[in-house]
Amino acid sequence: xxxxxxxxxxxxxxxxxxxxxxxxxxxxxxxxxxxxxxxxxxxxxxxxxxxxxxxxxxxxxxxxxxxxxxxxxxxxxxxxxxxxxxxxxxxxxxxxxxxxxxxxxxxxxxxxxxxxxxxxxxxxxxxxxxxxxxxxxxxxxx
Numbered sequence: 724x725x726x727x728x729x730x731x732x733x734x735x736x737x738x739x740x741x742x743x744x745x746x747x748x749x750x751x752x753x754x755x756x757x758x759x760x761x762x763x764x765x766x767x768x769x770x771x772x773x774x775x776x777x778x779x780x781x782x783x784x785x786x787x788x789x790x791x792x793x794x795x796x797x798x799x800x801x802x803x804x805x806x807x808x809x810x811x812x813x814x815x816x817x818x819x820x821x822x823x824x825x826x827x828x829x830x831x832x833x834x835x836x837x838x839x840x841x842x843x844x845x846x847x848x849x850x851x852x853x854x855x856x857x858x859x860x861x862x863x864x865x
Contacts, residue, residue: 729789730862732848732855734779742776785847786827788859793829795841802839804831810838812859814852827852 746769753765778798787794792805793812810830817824827848829841848855 729787730858731784731787732850733784733786734782734846735849738846739776739779742772742779746770746772746776785849786843786855788862793831793859795829795843802831802841804839806863808832812856814856825852827855 749765749769749772753762753769756762756765781798782796785796787796792803793809794801794803796802808831810832811828812830813828814825815828817826824844827843829839829843831839831841833839843852843855845851
């Protein structure tokens with residue numbers, strides 16, 4: 724996607740760096756641990772943090788818009804939809820763990836006519852979903 728006249732959002736870089744550092748620290752701690760349960764816990768933590776950091780590194784930018792449409796990147800590649808196939812873009816709020824969690828929802832129509840639902844939160848976007856929706860709406864003139 725040519726993003727020269729668009730905007731993009733990605734996981735916060737400090738969190739991605741912290742994920743890689745945490746994965747390295749957990750791996751070193753696992754290697755230095757004497758007890759097998761401690762080693763197992765360190766390896767599991769290193770794998771989890773490494774997977775999260777890998778996703779944050781590879782899926783950049785996670786969400787992008789330009790004059791032609793919207794693109795969402797994942798670990799295996801990017802999906803792109805022209806504006807004519809974007810059915811709905813809205814912020815929904817879910818109540819979880821005593822907090823109101825805003826999520827950006829994208830409903831798009833695939834080439835085969837099926838619908839695709841993409842849900843992005845603050846960690847995916849690196850910004851509040853309300854701010855991202857406002858930026859997209861102002862760029863598109865909605």
